[in-house]
Amino acid sequence: MNFAVLQFPASNCDQDAIHAIRLLGHSARYVWHKETSLGDVHAVIAPGGFSYGDYLRCGAIARFSPVMQAVKQFADNGGLVLGICNGFQVLAEAGLLPGALIRNRDLQFHCEHIYLKTATPDSPFTNKIPAGKLLKIPVAHGEGCYYADKETLDRLVAHRQVLWQYCDANGNLTDVANPNGSLMNIAGICNESRNVAGLMPHPERASESLLGSDDGKWIFESIFGALEKKTAAKVA
């Protein structure tokens, strides 16, 4: 499978994303933010970083980069798009995902391992995560607090769009386990069509045990599996 990893000025987790995908056996290439075509890809990753210095608001300027027209088109056609950290912020600013990410409630930059509880296996981003398995993945952000108004939150819950929530080592959704104050401990969500997802934690930094956890690979494996199913369905 071919992955496109977007590069905005000051994206800094693009190399880690490329590395993780290649390590897991698939191919990935960089797509500079000024390109107007994604090329022949099966999925797009918007990586972490501080695009445009986080000026104005995180992701607020990157969302208007030329490549985002192609990403929107790709998403509208059902293509799989995953936003990680700043990538999640870009997708939210672009309106490809609902809600917004704001400053961490304690105003501190959180750089630590957290646990994620998978809220639903029913998505191309969660379908291979072993049932009941908590994912130990690092976060590194200052503006990761997920906010949406009550109407949006109710809709997210009703349509099972909440994919991952911060939990403690025993799987409890506690306040202490929430690094940034996200409503409902939301760490990641998907859109209504379930083909675009975003999460604040970094699965690409937890895809090999050398880095302290390889739980992040389950998210990539889910995407590979979903893409393989799609290709098989096309051929049939």
Added chain:
Amino acid sequence: MKAKIVITPKKAVVDPQGKTVQSALEHMGYTGVTAVHVGKYIEIDLAPGADKAAAQQALSGAAHKFLSNPIIEDYKLEITE
């Protein structure tokens, strides 16, 4: 001609910066502060001779679409000569 845009967090959104500043003011001895909200101020210089109404409309669009995020922020736009 200048456009002045004040962007403030929506009341429904938690404003930890505002709360922190309020706490600091209280610790510094300022009494009677019931709330603090921290926002942003953007100043845009416009070419002289621009049409004020057209500028108002264009910048209102920019304020809504880009300079603020309507999910979490409110804005006030003022154009001065």
